[in-house]
Amino acid sequence: MTVTPREGARARVVTIHDVAARAGVSPGTVSKAINGRGRLRPETRERVVAVARELGFQPNAAARSLHSGRTYTVGLITTDNIGRFSLPVLLGAEDALGAGQISVFLCDTRGDKIREQHYVRSLLERRIDGLIVTGRRTDPRPPLKLPTPVPVVYALGPSTDPQDISLVPDDAEGARLVVEHLLATGRRRIAHLTGPAHHLAATVRAEHTVRALAEAGAQLSGGRPHHGSWTEAWGRQAALIALHADPAVDAMFCGNDQIARGAADALRESGRLVPQEVALVGYDNWDVMAEASRPTLTTVDMGLTELGRAAALTLMEAIDGEPSQGVRTVPCRLVVRDSTGVPSAAPLRSPAP
Amino acid sequence: MTVTPREGARARVVTIHDVAARAGVSPGTVSKAINGRGRLRPETRERVVAVARELGFQPNAAARSLHSGRTYTVGLITTDNIGRFSLPVLLGAEDALGAGQISVFLCDTRGDKIREQHYVRSLLERRIDGLIVTGRRTDPRPPLKLPTPVPVVYALGPSTDPQDISLVPDDAEGARLVVEHLLATGRRRIAHLTGPAHHLAATVRAEHTVRALAEAGAQLSGGRPHHGSWTEAWGRQAALIALHADPAVDAMFCGNDQIARGAADALRESGRLVPQEVALVGYDNWDVMAEASRPTLTTVDMGLTELGRAAALTLMEAIDGEPSQGVRTVPCRLVVRDSTGVPSAAPLRSPAP
DNA sequence: GGCAGAGAGGAAATGGTTTTCGCATGACGG
DNA sequence: CCGTCATGCGAAAACCATTTCCTCTCTGCC
Numbered sequence: 001m002t003v004t005p006r007e008g009a010r011a012r013v014v015t016i017h018d019v020a021a022r023a024g025v026s027p028g029t030v031s032k033a034i035n036g037r038g039r040l041r042p043e044t045r046e047r048v049v050a051v052a053r054e055l056g057f058q059p060n061a062a063a064r065s066l067h068s069g070r071t072y073t074v075g076l077i078t079t080d081n082i083g084r085f086s087l088p089v090l091l092g093a094e095d096a097l098g099a100g101q102i103s104v105f106l107c108d109t110r111g112d113k114i115r116e117q118h119y120v121r122s123l124l125e126r127r128i129d130g131l132i133v134t135g136r137r138t139d140p141r142p143p144l145k146l147p148t149p150v151p152v153v154y155a156l157g158p159s160t161d162p163q164d165i166s167l168v169p170d171d172a173e174g175a176r177l178v179v180e181h182l183l184a185t186g187r188r189r190i191a192h193l194t195g196p197a198h199h200l201a202a203t204v205r206a207e208h209t210v211r212a213l214a215e216a217g218a219q220l221s222g223g224r225p226h227h228g229s230w231t232e233a234w235g236r237q238a239a240l241i242a243l244h245a246d247p248a249v250d251a252m253f254c255g256n257d258q259i260a261r262g263a264a265d266a267l268r269e270s271g272r273l274v275p276q277e278v279a280l281v282g283y284d285n286w287d288v289m290a291e292a293s294r295p296t297l298t299t300v301d302m303g304l305t306e307l308g309r310a311a312a313l314t315l316m317e318a319i320d321g322e323p324s325q326g327v328r329t330v331p332c333r334l335v336v337r338d339s340t341g342v343p344s345a346a347p348l349r350s351p352a353p
Numbered sequence: 354m355t356v357t358p359r360e361g362a363r364a365r366v367v368t369i370h371d372v373a374a375r376a377g378v379s380p381g382t383v384s385k386a387i388n389g390r391g392r393l394r395p396e397t398r399e400r401v402v403a404v405a406r407e408l409g410f411q412p413n414a415a416a417r418s419l420h421s422g423r424t425y426t427v428g429l430i431t432t433d434n435i436g437r438f439s440l441p442v443l444l445g446a447e448d449a450l451g452a453g454q455i456s457v458f459l460c461d462t463r464g465d466k467i468r469e470q471h472y473v474r475s476l477l478e479r480r481i482d483g484l485i486v487t488g489r490r491t492d493p494r495p496p497l498k499l500p501t502p503v504p505v506v507y508a509l510g511p512s513t514d515p516q517d518i519s520l521v522p523d524d525a526e527g528a529r530l531v532v533e534h535l536l537a538t539g540r541r542r543i544a545h546l547t548g549p550a551h552h553l554a555a556t557v558r559a560e561h562t563v564r565a566l567a568e569a570g571a572q573l574s575g576g577r578p579h580h581g582s583w584t585e586a587w588g589r590q591a592a593l594i595a596l597h598a599d600p601a602v603d604a605m606f607c608g609n610d611q612i613a614r615g616a617a618d619a620l621r622e623s624g625r626l627v628p629q630e631v632a633l634v635g636y637d638n639w640d641v642m643a644e645a646s647r648p649t650l651t652t653v654d655m656g657l658t659e660l661g662r663a664a665a666l667t668l669m670e671a672i673d674g675e676p677s678q679g680v681r682t683v684p685c686r687l688v689v690r691d692s693t694g695v696p697s698a699a700p701l702r703s704p705a706p
Numbered sequence: 707g708g709c710a711g712a713g714a715g716g717a718a719a720t721g722g723t724t725t726t727c728g729c730a731t732g733a734c735g736g
Numbered sequence: 737c738c739g740t741c742a743t744g745c746g747a748a749a750a751c752c753a754t755t756t757c758c759t760c761t762c763t764g765c766c
Contacts, residue, residue, distance in 0.1 A: 013480075013501055016753055026716045031754055038755085039713060056500045061479045062415040062424070063752035066721045071415065073479075076459070082444060091435060094461055098468075103475060106429070106459040108447055115451075122456060126414045126426075127366075147409050148366060232645045258645070288641070292585045292611070368722060379746045384724055391725085392744060416722035419751045 014055045023051040034059070065127065074315060075105045075123040077144075079116065079135040079157065082108050084286065085304060086134045089155050092308025093132055100316055102129070117145065124148050130315045133159075134308075138168060139200045151318035155311035156304070158327050165318065167311045169302035170329035171201060175208035177334045178253050178281050178300060183216055185340055187251035187279050190218070192225040193238035193263060194255025202227060202255050205283065209253060221246045230255070235262020243270060250278055251340075257282035257289035257299055264293045264339065275341030285335050295338035302332045367408045376404040387412070418480065427668060428458045428476040430497075432469065432488040432510065435461050437639065438657060439487045442508050445661025446485055453669055455482070470498070477501050483668045486512075487661075491521055492553040504671035508664035509657070511680045518671065520664045522655035523682035524554060528561035530687045531606050531634050531653060536569055538693055540604035540632050544574040546591040546616060547608025548583040555580060555608050558636065562606060574599045583608070588615020596623060603631055604693075610635035610642035610652055617646050617692065628694030638688050648691035655685045 020027040025048060032038030033048035034057075040048075051057075065071040076093060078086045094104050105128065107119040123131065124147065131150055135141060135157035143159040144152060152159075158166030182190055192209050195202040206225040213219055222245040228234035235258060242249055252267075254260035260282030267274050274280050274295055282290060285301035307330040314324055373380040378401060385391030386401035387410075393401075404410075418424040429446060431439045447457050458481065460472040476484065477500065484503055488494060488510040496512040497505060505512075511519030535543055545562050548555040559578040566572055575598040581587035588611060595602055605620075607613035613635030620627050627633050627648055635643060638654035660683040667677055 015751090027753075028717080028755075029715055032715085035754080039715085041714065044714080058474070058478045058501070059754095060419070060752055062419045063721090064754075066413070066415050066419065066723095066752080067754050069721085082440065087435065087440065090459075091461060094459055098460070098472075101475070103479065104459050106443075106447055106457050107451070108444060119451075121411070122454070125411045126456065148411070258641070288611070369724095370722080380723075381725075381747080382745060385745090388724085392742095394744060397744080413722050416751090417724075419722080419753095420724050422751080 013060075014057050016057070016059070019048065019052045019055055019057045022055060023048045070129055071127050072102050073105060073126065073128050074102055074130045074132060074312075075107060075119070075126075075128045076132045076134070077107045077109060077116065077119060077123075079109055079133060079141060080111050081136065083136045084284075085136050085156060088304035089134045089308035089311070092305035092310075093134075093155070093312040094308075095305075096309040096312035097316075100312075102316070120144060120146065124150065130319045132308075132311050132315055133157075134311075137199065137201070138171065138204075151315060151323065153311045153315040153318065155307055162326060165314055165324045166327045167307055167314065168327060168329055169304065169307060170332050171204045171302075172208040173329070174283065174300040174302065174332045174334075175205045175253075176212045177332070178283075179209055179212035179216070181298070181334055181336070181340065182251045182253065182279055182281065183218070185279065188218060189221040189246060189249045190251040190253055191221040191242040191246065191249050192253050192255070193235060193242060193259050194225055194227060195230040195259070197227045199230075205255055221249045221251075228259075230258055232258045232262035232265070235259035235264075236266040237262075239263035239266035240270070243267075243272070251281070252278060253281045255283055257284045257286045257293070257297055260297050260299065260339070261289050261293040264295070264297070268294065275339050279341060280339040282339075290335070290337065293339070298337045298340040299335050300332050301335050303330050306330055366413075367410050369410070369412070372401065372405045372408055372410045375408060376401045422480075423482055424480050425455050426458060426479065426481050427455055427483045427485060427665075428460060428472070428481045429485045429487070430460045430462060430469065430472060430476075432462055432486060432494060433464045434489065436489045437637075438489045438509060441657035442487045442661035442664070445658035445663075446487075446508070446665040447661075448658075449662040449665035450669075453665075455669070473497060473499065477503065482672045485661075485664050485668055486510075487664075490552065490554065491524065491557075504668060504676065506664045506668040506671065508660055515679060518667055518677045519680045520660055520667065521680060521682055522657065522660060523685050524557045524655075525561040526682070527636065527653040527655065527685045527687075528558045528606075529565045530685070531636075532562055532565035532569070534651070534687055534689070534693065535604045535606065535632055535634065536571070538632065541571060542574040542599055542602045543571070543604040543606055544595040544599065544602050545578040545606050545608070546588060546595060546612050547578055547580060548612070550580045552583075558608055574602045574604075581612075583611055585611050585615035585618070588612035588617075589619040590615075592616035592619035593623070596620075596625070604634070605631060606634045608636055610637045610639045610646070610650055613650050613652065613692070614642050614646040617648070617650070621647065628692050632694060633692040635692075643688070643690065646692070651690045651693040652688050653685050654688050656683050659683055 016027045016030050020030045030048050032040055033045045097104055109116040131152045132155055134155045137157055140160045141157045143161040143164055154166040158168050192206055194206055210220055222242055226238045228238055252263050254263055260280055264274055264280055267278055272278050282297040282299035285299045290297040290299050310330055369380045369383050373383045383401050385393055386398045450457055462469040484505045485508055487508045490510055493513045494510045496514040496517055507519040511521050545559055547559055563573055575595055579591045581591055605616050607616055613633055617633055620631055625631050635650040635652035638652045643650040643652050663683055
């Protein structure tokens, strides 16, 4: 038991030498045969490939990268916990990288700077080709401290260093889409219920809501946005506040789907019909909220999966020596459901009579 | 522009030879100095370490693992999408492995067998030390096809092969905990509203609910479990069905938190007080549901993060040559909130008078 | 028949680290 | 003063795949 500690260790894996011996050629020839390089007789090539397959030969990535200098590996660091926002980003990135034969090292720093440094060191020792940094908020973050330069792309939460590459959702456009949609469906007294003012996402969306309304000659119902927390409880409370401040309010644009769902409940319980009397819009397109709400929620999809995918592609470009710079936004889209009273199959503009 | 394609490539990283040259010793000595091995004069050791630090030397993991045969790397494959259930497992695993200096390759097969094989091949080329397989359901799955044997641990969804190691949540115990809690708080007419009968999680929980009730001389309100979908909509509907089938029903045990939340809404809208008239229990302890429900939900926490952590530890043991076998359960716990009428700070048993 | 050229495949170096073995130096005892 | 031993460190092999020469053989042509 203690004598053979590696008893359970797998049998020695087959190397290129094993294949070479079995095929009666040299290791170099095997390499050429498998990678389709060099000048080989077709029959030799086929024979070697057949032997390799028979033996289940799989080239050792470590040996390979030792030679090529590339590992076809990237690190994906989430600075906060992996959560509802970083997960789609992560999946999009993983998807795009996987298609490019690149594997992803997952690192969750849980908001801990020490842990972050630890992961960075570990990733650099592994000679990753690049790094994607994401988080759960859209607020800018200080750039990663890297002892060795390596291509980095920031996704969701941009770097404060303008020299870095960052990809962020287009919250300005999101707010604008919502306001335009509400105005187009005849709403005029629009309230904005949202999260804490110290969250960039809340302030950006609020600002652009106000701006878009101003451009249409309108202004916010209640005069100013209602800041609170990102919860249903606040949504319920804020809806009542908004109703009280302006009993004629005919739309509520909420900073996220939870607030919107809370508002939906509060409105229903106050006897206001959604969408007939009050239209309701959320943000995030979080299906469990948007689909479960009564009525289902019109909301903004930030395109986070697409953002992750774009981050991966940008990173691969940077790895291939075409670095970008600055903050790029990724388009979002409005998902229309029942809470704004437009039949889900119909186009945004009112149907021809 | 086209002439220097690798212009953006990072400067050559410092190797052990660079350190050796700068410190005036051989590479072997540097290795010993850094890894605290071999016989070296303390001053030599310190000098080498100082130079290494000065030059920012980071050992090349590929070269290292080429020699040691270990990569300190494991693969984490999710057979379905990464989702609400596999994510905590993944985080727990990542946490435990990270503490053991092991990095995690993330692979999301999105339920695609082709993709799965592709990932397996890629991971084996990278000579991972082990593999964790997870999914979003607790139903057994066929074992991974591995051309080369490598330690594998199945988490959440067990392998159909009893030779494999699988870790699963203890749904039997979960159901039992709920029934005991409901009985202990004076409920007798307990209905069970749950997901589709072709989901193992639904049937196991239902079976053990029935069994636990039988052991206490009780039986299910309505006579049998109400199977439907895992949604709030079904929860609302099922609650009405259960009320209709047995107007004196005094508790509803739901197969997940969404159903429970739906039931909470339906009960409130039917004028039944929760928990005074009807107690309500969910399953999963999904915070956004359990905390947002009115009242907040008593529910079962499957301990998925702990399950992930345990899977990682089990895998590390297997890698170190102490393989396990069979299906192991991970304990769950009851989280008592307002929907069962026990003050949240109080212990399970009724407080002493 | 001899030579040039092309084609096929082998030998060896490369990459970075670890580890074993052995050499050299210095100290100490006989 | 010489032999022995311990100590400190270097040289080289090993890990595995790739790639660059380089050699050998065969064919074709003069």
